[in-house]
Amino acid sequence: MSTEQEPAREASQRDRLPFEPAKKRQKPPKKTPAPVETADKNRQKTPVSKAEMAIPAAVSQRMARRMAFFCGIPTALGMLTFVVSYFVLTNAWFNLPNSAVVLVSMGFFGLGVLGLTYGVLSASWDEEVPGSLWGFPEFTTNFGRMTAAWRASRQKN
Numbered sequence: 001m002s003t004e005q006e007p008a009r010e011a012s013q014r015d016r017l018p019f020e021p022a023k024k025r026q027k028p029p030k031k032t033p034a035p036v037e038t039a040d041k042n043r044q045k046t047p048v049s050k051a052e053m054a055i056p057a058a059v060s061q062r063m064a065r066r067m068a069f070f071c072g073i074p075t076a077l078g079m080l081t082f083v084v085s086y087f088v089l090t091n092a093w094f095n096l097p098n099s100a101v102v103l104v105s106m107g108f109f110g111l112g113v114l115g116l117t118y119g120v121l122s123a124s125w126d127e128e129v130p131g132s133l134w135g136f137p138e139f140t141t142n143f144g145r146m147t148a149a150w151r152a153s154r155q156k157n
Contacts, residue, residue, distance in 0.1 A: 056127045066135065067119030071112045078108030121146070 042068045085101040122135025131138045
């Protein structure tokens with residue numbers, strides 16, 4: 001070996017980490033799967049516009065009002081639980097266990113999450129029909145539609 005090559009090799013070994021290989025190995029190219037053609041893809045589909053797919057404004061406002069009501073009240077009660085328990089403990093009216101406060105607030109927050117779902121499903125999905133006050137008939141109808149769509153998509157797959 002020549003004296004010129006030794007300093008270059010020593011410098012390159014100092015730059016490498018102890019566990020780094022001497023030569024960098026090339027990664028094999030990724031293989032792309034072949035496209036799978038099905039009868040559904042070959043069939044001509046009628047184009048659906050975004051306006052046809054969108055929820056009508058009257059229905060979405062109805063859903064938002066119901067979600068705010070059925071989710072907002074339990075969520076506010078969940079937050080109020082902490083405030084009331086603070087006043088009970090600071091005024092020493094009675095001893096309140098921390099676990100009771102947490103469980104009650106979690107129960108109210110859980111009702112708030114269920115209220116979101118009920119708010120959407122209890123709204124009338126027909127633009128002209130406002131629906132009932134509590135929305136139970138609409139809930140049963142819309143829940144039936146949703147489960148039927150789930151079953152149809154499972155059978156399709």
